[in-house]
Amino acid sequence: MAGDPMNIFDIAGRAMSAQLVRLNATASNMANAGNVTGSEKSAYRAIRPVFQSVTEKPGVSTVTVDRVVTTDAKPVKRHDPNHPLADANGDVFEAAVDSSAELVDMLESARMYQNNVQVLQTAKSLMLETIRIGK
Template sequence: MTFDAIGIAGTGLTVHRKWLDALSDNIANLNTAVAPGDEAFRERYVLVEEGSRSPGVYVAGTALGDAEGRLVHQPDHPLADENGYVRMPDIDFGSQMSQLILAQRGYQASAGVVDRARNAYEAALQIGRS
């Protein structure tokens, strides 16, 4: 039972780490401008599914947001077109930061489960030695 808890929490750690990676990539590219005719940076999403053969959650893949982005008037930008527009990602910073907090707390919760299960296993070993 303890090993199951460690394994399941370990899958949660992996999923939350991948989610944190995607969010940090989104935040880092929030202000990445391209020429209006090019594709904007596409927001990264982590797709998660419940394990079918073993308990836990797993990263099923990633999805990308819209490449259209949004046009921003920045006539002094080197990539601006003749009308002064550049294409920026359509990523909401507030939403990304909220998700970052959720992913961080989920990671911390999974790490706490691993620690508690390990402590319970060590206590059971000590009882067995007595």
């Protein structure tokens, strides 16, 4: 299929796949929000997919996930000498995840996914109507 031209189903399907990766990354970030560790180096940092446009010709374009990167956000250092994971100074490091931003990203990616589902449903309906008219 590498030589076949992209159609609306390929375009929307690839976009849905990319948004699914984005949703999975957000879910991972949310799952790790609030986690603490005893060192800054081992603290969880949020991950983000990097999208790349795939253009076949003008007007025919979609998206793919190029890679998933770790953000450079710094973990939050908190003094808690009674925590079992505290370092020698009594500090723990909380995951570098902004829960509010993650919720916004989750809603946005879910909406984008939903939009592409609607594109597929509309295309299917139009094709079926065209076939019905042709009979």
